[in-house]
Amino acid sequence: MEPILKTENLWKIYRSSQVEVSALQGVNFEVYPGEFVAVMGPSGCGKSTLLYVIGGLTQPTRGRVLVDGNDLAALSDAERTRLRRHKIGFVFQRFNLLPTLTARGNIAIAQHIHGNGFDPHRFAVITRMLGLTERLQHRPAELSGGEQQRVALARAVIHEPKLLLADEPTGNLDTRNSEIVLGMLRQLNRELGQTIVMITHNPEAAAYASRVVHMRDGVIVDGIPAD
Numbered sequence: 014m015e016p017i018l019k020t021e022n023l024w025k026i027y028r029s030s031q032v033e034v035s036a037l038q039g040v041n042f043e044v045y046p047g048e049f050v051a052v053m054g055p056s057g058c059g060k061s062t063l064l065y066v067i068g069g070l071t072q073p074t075r076g077r078v079l080v081d082g083n084d085l086a087a088l089s090d091a092e093r094t095r096l097r098r099h100k101i102g103f104v105f106q107r108f109n110l111l112p113t114l115t116a117r118g119n120i121a122i123a124q125h126i127h128g129n130g131f132d133p134h135r136f137a138v139i140t141r142m143l144g145l146t147e148r149l150q151h152r153p154a155e156l157s158g159g160e161q162q163r164v165a166l167a168r169a170v171i172h173e174p175k176l177l178l179a180d181e182p183t184g185n186l187d188t189r190n191s192e193i194v195l196g197m198l199r200q201l202n203r204e205l206g207q208t209i210v211m212i213t214h215n216p217e218a219a220a221y222a223s224r225v226v227h228m229r230d231g232v233i234v235d236g237i238p239a240d
């Protein structure tokens with residue numbers, strides 16, 4: 014089976030006028046279809062940078078990223094944007110919902126942006142699985158934090174991305190809502206086969222994944238717990 018994601022000797026060096034930070038120092042990482050991978054590691058070890066490079070939001074300094082067999086560096090900016098929109102979904106710690114739209118509007122506009130048109134069946138399956146059926150007419154300000162993150166999650170997967178990238182998706186949630194959102198991620202993975210890469214600090218969150226990798230100082234130290 015081909016990996017859905019493969020990175021080869023990935024480096025990211027941030028250069029500002031005074032300092033250089035080597036956030037990624039040769040990351041080799043593969044994710045296969047149907048996996049739910051948690052990436053753990055101490056603050057500043059490069060987790061978010063890895064996610065942004067994988068997602069095509071930031072260019073690596075060196076090395077390659079292959080998403081579904083496509084070398085991101087070989088694509089034009091427009092092609093990379095198209096690939097990102099079609100094949101990748103993002104969830105972040107902040108929910109980033111549009112405040113003037115209802116939950117339904119926030120999810121539907123994502124389907125529109127991804128160019129897939131509105132698919133009522135997919136919309137019904139996802140909103141039911143995420144327990145949002147009764148909340149679709151609410152605006153973000155009228156939803157709890159947990160509900161807002163579930164809307165963000167629906168928005169991220171509505172277009173059937175090959176890969177869902179989540180950066181601390183429960184970082185702003187209390188324990189109970191974290192458990193609900195993590196349970197839903199696991200359900201998306203198990204029932205719909207959604208491939209997921211999730212960054213987390215929290216071992217309890219990582220336990221929901223099917224595989225855990227550890228990062229330290231810009232590299233993956235697979236299997237070796239990072240404290």
Ligand SMILES: Nc1ncnc2c1ncn2[C@@H]1O[C@H](COP(=O)(O)OP(=O)(O)OP(=O)(O)O)[C@@H](O)[C@H]1O
Nearest residue numbers: 027028034035036055056057058059060061062063
């Ligand atoms: N845009 C940037 N410019 C310069 N340095 C950056 C930039 N973004 C991140 N860094 C640095 O790169 C390193 C890795 O940052 P990154 O955000 O990837 O870490 P992280 O593992 O996600 O940390 P956290 O768990 O705190 O979110 C850090 O030393 C950070 O200060």
Ligand SMILES: [Mg+2]
Nearest residue numbers: 060061062180
């Ligand atoms: Mg981070």
